[in-house]
Amino acid sequence: MSGFLQNTFNGLVGGAFYALLALGLAVIFGMLRVVNFAHGAFYMLGAFGAYVLLAEAGVPFWAALVIMPLALGLLGMVLERAVIHRLTRLDPLYNFLLTFGLTLILQDLVKSRYGVQSSPYATPTELSGSVDFGLFDFPTYRVFILGFTVLLCAVVWWVLGRTRVGMVVRAATERPELTRAFGIDVGKWVTPVFGFGIALAGLAGVLAAPMRAVNPLMGADLIIVVFAVVVIGGLGSIFGSVAAGFGIGLIQAWGEAYLSDFPIVSQTVVFVVMAAVLLWRPAGLFGREEAPA
Amino acid sequence: MTSAVDTPAEESARPAPPSGLLTVARAPGWVRYALLAAGLLVALWLPNGLYPAVAVDILCWALFAVSVDLLLGFTGLMSFGHAAFWGTSAYVTGLVAIHAGLPFPAAVLAGALAAALLALPIGYLAVKRTGIYFAMVTLAFAQMVYYVANEWRSVTQGENGLQGVPREFFGADLSDDYYFYYAILPIVVLGLLAAWRIVNSPFGRVLVGIRDNPARARALGYPVHRYKLTAFVLSGFLAGLGGGLFAVGHRFVSLDVLHWTTSGKAVIVVVLGGIGTLWGGVLGAALVVRLEDWLSFSGFEAIGLVTGGIFVLVVLLFRRGIWGTIAHLARRRGAARRR
Numbered sequence A: 001m002s003g004f005l006q007n008t009f010n011g012l013v014g015g016a017f018y019a020l021l022a023l024g025l026a027v028i029f030g031m032l033r034v035v036n037f038a039h040g041a042f043y044m045l046g047a048f049g050a051y052v053l054l055a056e057a058g059v060p061f062w063a064a065l066v067i068m069p070l071a072l073g074l075l076g077m078v079l080e081r082a083v084i085h086r087l088t089r090l091d092p093l094y095n096f097l098l099t100f101g102l103t104l105i106l107q108d109l110v111k112s113r114y115g116v117q118s119s120p121y122a123t124p125t126e127l128s129g130s131v132d133f134g135l136f137d138f139p140t141y142r143v144f145i146l147g148f149t150v151l152l153c154a155v156v157w158w159v160l161g162r163t164r165v166g167m168v169v170r171a172a173t174e175r176p177e178l179t180r181a182f183g184i185d186v187g188k189w190v191t192p193v194f195g196f197g198i199a200l201a202g203l204a205g206v207l208a209a210p211m212r213a214v215n216p217l218m219g220a221d222l223i224i225v226v227f228a229v230v231v232i233g234g235l236g237s238i239f240g241s242v243a244a245g246f247g248i249g250l251i252q253a254w255g256e257a258y259l260s261d262f263p264i265v266s267q268t269v270v271f272v273v274m275a276a277v278l279l280w281r282p283a284g285l286f287g288r289e290e291a292p293a
Numbered sequence B: 001m002t003s004a005v006d007t008p009a010e011e012s013a014r015p016a017p018p019s020g021l022l023t024v025a026r027a028p029g030w031v032r033y034a035l036l037a038a039g040l041l042v043a044l045w046l047p048n049g050l051y052p053a054v055a056v057d058i059l060c061w062a063l064f065a066v067s068v069d070l071l072l073g074f075t076g077l078m079s080f081g082h083a084a085f086w087g088t089s090a091y092v093t094g095l096v097a098i099h100a101g102l103p104f105p106a107a108v109l110a111g112a113l114a115a116a117l118l119a120l121p122i123g124y125l126a127v128k129r130t131g132i133y134f135a136m137v138t139l140a141f142a143q144m145v146y147y148v149a150n151e152w153r154s155v156t157q158g159e160n161g162l163q164g165v166p167r168e169f170f171g172a173d174l175s176d177d178y179y180f181y182y183a184i185l186p187i188v189v190l191g192l193l194a195a196w197r198i199v200n201s202p203f204g205r206v207l208v209g210i211r212d213n214p215a216r217a218r219a220l221g222y223p224v225h226r227y228k229l230t231a232f233v234l235s236g237f238l239a240g241l242g243g244g245l246f247a248v249g250h251r252f253v254s255l256d257v258l259h260w261t262t263s264g265k266a267v268i269v270v271v272l273g274g275i276g277t278l279w280g281g282v283l284g285a286a287l288v289v290r291l292e293d294w295l296s297f298s299g300f301e302a303i304g305l306v307t308g309g310i311f312v313l314v315v316l317l318f319r320r321g322i323w324g325t326i327a328h329l330a331r332r333r334g335a336a337r338r339r
Helices: A002-032 A039-057 A061-082 A092-114 A140-162 A164-174 A176-181 A187-208 A218-233 A238-258 A263-280 B021-026 B029-049 B052-072 B083-100 B104-126 B131-151 B177-199 B202-212 B214-219 B224-250 B260-273 B279-297 B303-317 B321-338
Strands: A130-132 A137-139
Touching: A002 A039, A002 A140, A002 A164, A002 A187, A002 A218, A002 A238, A039 A061, A039 A092, A039 A187, A039 A218, A061 A187, A092 A218, A092 B131, A092 B260, A092 B303, A130 A140, A137 A140, A140 A164, A140 A187, A164 A176, A164 A187, A164 A238, A218 A238, A218 A263, A218 B131, A238 A263, A263 B104, A263 B131, B029 B052, B029 B177, B052 B177, B052 B224, B052 B260, B052 B279, B083 B104, B083 B131, B083 B224, B083 B260, B104 B131, B104 B177, B104 B224, B131 B260, B177 B202, B177 B224, B202 B214, B202 B224, B214 B224, B260 B279, B260 B303, B260 B321, B279 B303, B279 B321
Parallel strands: none
Antiparallel strands: A130 A137
């Protein structure tokens, strides 16, 4: 029983990263119709930035947790204005290709400066050790991640649900044409929303630094799993992306725990779920068909 | 694909109905034969002007690019997971060549058939989505194949890769890349002709019709999903043909052949050559393979920086690609002369 709870906890922590990344992808897609391939690269930059800040300037984790999302969000806004904006009138595939190119560039920039080895990042002392839940122990840092992510999702949820900005973002994400038809200038929200999505990816990266190996390729494989997550949840749905993120985290953790004799299964289970969802609901669990193709 | 803003025809690299394919068909016969003859002459000369090993890679990548363009340019489907077919064929070809000792064309054929077989379920699921979703779904399934190859070490040797893929051909000595090039040239030309034949067949016209207006094609009674799936499987077969030859060419198969960067590189090659031009992919393959060889030879390590940079620039400034730009200029001159 305690083992099961522990695995469940682990699954939720893993799912928290998927949820943060998928949430960012979903709002960016909603506003810009851009599937941002570079999302994983920004996650990597978040983790690497935290590492560089600590190793070369002595900036602690808590400061990095604020600095990196802000800096990356700003970089995202600059990129949106400089390049992504130019392709918005074209087929969304062009921006997918553009961000793929950006991913290769960002990865290689970091790789050529820091190599491909993983860099260690110490858990902040306030969060080391573990919390005793009676039935089982759980590392304090992971408890923190889970609490922080759930809180963050709740705040984003509140902003999206209760504020005017949130209303526009939700409307534009789920029914873009209709939103424009109501005379709402979706255009002016595009750049800040892109920056916000990137900031979320950077934040996830900083959170990952003490827990996962910090290296230039850490975002590359993750982003493809996140793509599968948003196909499962439905890319047009913000709630679907977050729910599928946590769900896939759980399924992966259970797979790793109970099917450890079959490592192929635990690594590919997310794609198997994706195949099943495509068979049953091609638009994703919480998605709508955009237009009959 | 379903964006609210219509893509202006002039801006789009994907040719509007009367351009690309149909214009090529309308070009005077002698121009087409002259181009074909010139292309064949260059192909025959190639290993004399380049390192034969690089020339072999160009041939393999040319097939890969044309297979991707068959979907992207002529069916309107951007597969971002074609490494799955290229790589699966490379592994199957390598395994067949090592364990059965068959002549290499038979091993490559087995590899390409395995790739087509794999393309069937993946394509069946992927064609349920279009546009950007299709790209994400194919990418995800390709990554699944990558994980399987990575974990299934007893067969694939994991990160060590398959070593010592033989170049067996009835005892002929093909160890020199120079002769190997001429041994695979007929296979590659056959593959390219097959792609040309597919595109210029009634089947190919239906694909273009689906690309331009899926709703209209469905209304005309064409089973759209089945056409797309057939195109996907054919494309998987051609990609597999290239991947198998690549495996024999290198006598070695590494996990890289299945990595998502390989899928991405195939799309770069097509975009650089010109989406929807078929032969543009061959040019793109020649340029990218040559450039990468040159970069690694000169000790430059951040190759992704250059290929990524090319990608960004081409997408931003040069969406028609090389062949597409040439065709566009020729078309404009032709139109001016008629006026």
